[in-house]
Amino acid sequence: MNISSSDLNNLAVPRHVAIIMDGNGRWAAQRGLPRIEGHRRGVNNAKDVVSACAARGVKHLTLYAFSTENWRRPAAEILGLFDIVTRIIDQAIDYGRAEQVRFRAIGRIERLPSKLQEVIHRAEEATRGFDRIHVSVCLNYGSRDEILAAVQKLVAEKVPPEKVTEDLFARSLYTAGMPDPDLIIRTGGEQRLSNFLLWQAAYAELYFTDVLWPDFDEAEISRALDSYARRQRRFGAVAGGVI
Numbered sequence: 150m151n152i153s154s155s156d157l158n159n160l161a162v163p164r165h166v167a168i169i170m171d172g173n174g175r176w177a178a179q180r181g182l183p184r185i186e187g188h189r190r191g192v193n194n195a196k197d198v199v200s201a202c203a204a205r206g207v208k209h210l211t212l213y214a215f216s217t218e219n220w221r222r223p224a225a226e227i228l229g230l231f232d233i234v235t236r237i238i239d240q241a242i243d244y245g246r247a248e249q250v251r252f253r254a255i256g257r258i259e260r261l262p263s264k265l266q267e268v269i270h271r272a273e274e275a276t277r278g279f280d281r282i283h284v285s286v287c288l289n290y291g292s293r294d295e296i297l298a299a300v301q302k303l304v305a306e307k308v309p310p311e312k313v314t315e316d317l318f319a320r321s322l323y324t325a326g327m328p329d330p331d332l333i334i335r336t337g338g339e340q341r342l343s344n345f346l347l348w349q350a351a352y353a354e355l356y357f358t359d360v361l362w363p364d365f366d367e368a369e370i371s372r373a374l375d376s377y378a379r380r381q382r383r384f385g386a387v388a389g390g391v392i
Contacts, residue, residue, distance in 0.1 A: 238265075296322070
């Protein structure tokens with residue numbers, strides 16, 4: 150099906166976009182810079198992506214910033230990244246108020262540095278009433294850990310096995326109250342989910358690009374959303390709704 154650029158604004162926009170922000174280290178290496186400079190550029194790039202998604206009508210944006218596996222990286226790199234994220238989230242409070250952006254963090258937040266936890270809580274509280282776009286940042290997040298925590302929660306609550314439904318289980322995840330992602334984007338050339346939203350991604354469209362995250366700009370977001378708009382989502386059915 151051929152779709153002209155003038156028609157794209159009339160096509161379905163994903164309600165929820167999730168992004169695996171990959172390639173910061175390689176971006177820095179290609180320029181002879183320390184890895185932390187790639188992280189700094191990548192974190193700063195997130196605000197432009199939020200603005201671009203909001204302008205296209207996306208209501209939920211989830212960004213994979215730091216995984217439970219990322220603790221294996223050098224301590225200096227981790228501390229540097231947390232420092233950058235702390236400052237950016239602090240600055241995002243004013244941005245959120247100005248642009249009507251609601252912010253939240255998901256993952257094992259209680260295991261992050263106390264200063265980062267404090268700024269997360271401030272940002273969540275300051276932007277709680279906004280609804281133009283909901284931005285969730287995954288910090289110390291791993292999908293297997295999330296699923297295991299949900300199972301443990303249900304067991305602790307003594308929920309009978311026959312009462313455990315998909316809806317109840319979903320409400321036990323970190324993403325409770327959020328729609329499942331319609332589109333998952335991974336930058337940096339790799340083609341895997343890397344322990345990201347495994348339960349929620351059951352019917353997500355996947356978009357992989359070689360563009361490194363610091364270079365993933367408004368034009369690249371548009372390419373991803375335009376690709377999504379051209380796809381036909383059937384959720385197990387066939388064209389016309391016949392099973």
